[in-house]
Amino acid sequence: MENFKAGFVAVVGRPNTGKSTLVNALVGSKIVITSHHPNTTRNPIRGIVNRQDFQMILVDTPGMHKPKTALGTRLNSMVTENISxxxxxxxxxxxxxxxxxxxxxxxxQIKNGQPLFLVVTKVDAVSKSDLAVKLTQVSAFVDKLGLSRAEIVPVSAKNLEQTELLLELLAKNLPKSPAxxxxxxxxDQAEELMYADLIREAAIEELYEELPHSVMVTIEEMGEREGGKIFDISATLHVERDSQKGIIIGPQGSKLKSIGTIARKSIENLVDMQVFLQIHVKVSKEWQKDPKLLAKLGFTDALSD
Structure with missing residues (x-):
């Protein structure tokens, strides 16, 4: 199609600003795990919006924060790389x-001339008068930083309020290109990463107060059984210290069982078949601070930081 457009949009912000929820709303299905806890997203995840006249690739990035570990430094690097x-x-x-x-x-970090959309998220959480005050503050923010090309769009991803308008505005700035x-x-997220994230999402919700950022999941084996009615997954849930292993497992294995049940249901919704999920818990000491271990766990550029 002669006037077809396609391109990439980086979705950025501080931790817990509604990025992943917004990406899911714009795509129209859950492709990114979400949580009301910060630093849930650890890899740039591309959500693809397909329309008759455009294809938009939304790159959901980790929340930018002051790094305290090799992992934190790597997450921030991912954000700046995707912005540029x-x-x-x-x-x-x-x-x-x-x-x-x-x-x-x-x-x-945004380049001069790069189209910028300041999206005021979570408008369903404030009154109309408070939203008016917020929009005035965002306008002052634009003036202070000289963001002359910025467009301000208030949205509620939860209620899908103005999400279609946002898509239309974003699409206007996409370059002409085939899909x-x-x-x-x-x-474009690998199935293996999606399953690992769904298991981590379950662990975060069950254990955030005890283990806010100490959990990482890797998939050891996965595949359909002969006959195609059951999908087997063997996963390892990594923690940093021996004491955390006991917290994850819980009394008589209750916590690990609960995590497995929640994760299995989420994965079954994704693969549309029965899932047999095995989760093993392993102590990978100080994995957030070890560049070699981070690389082994999938953060392939960690060694360069």
Missing amino acids: STDSVLLCLPANEEIGAGDEYIAK LYPTDINT
């Missing part, structure tokens, strides 16, 4: 939080 390599940038600013130094830092991915998929 995409056609436009969508910066999430929650309606129920103040704009701060972290937002300024992220905005300053960059097959038009029958909505993510």
